[in-house]
Amino acid sequence: ASMVKAKAGRTCVDVSLKCVELAGSLGYTEGGLLEKWSRDSKILDIFEGTQQIQLLIVARRLLGKSSAQLR
Structure with missing residues (x-):
């Protein structure tokens, strides 16, 4: 589950920001x-x-x- 959470959140941000950029000024309305x-x-x-x-x-x-051993 942590592997999915690590990737999914960032992927959603990247994709949605790309869509906003592609839409131009309409994306920021x-x-x-x-x-x-x-x-x-x-x-x-x-x-x-x-x-x-x-x-x-x-x-x-x-x-x-x-966690302490990984530091």
Whole structure:
């Protein structure tokens, strides 16, 4: 699950920002779907834990070590 969380949040942000850029000025219009999706995608990365934290969890599981041992 952490592997998916690490990649999905960042991918959502990247894709939604690309869509906003492609739409030009319409992508930045307040109240538009692209603008909303862009804002909503950013919270996924924060809410599920930052990508670095998720990758640390994956590394701990793969290596069988604690956080302190990985530092």
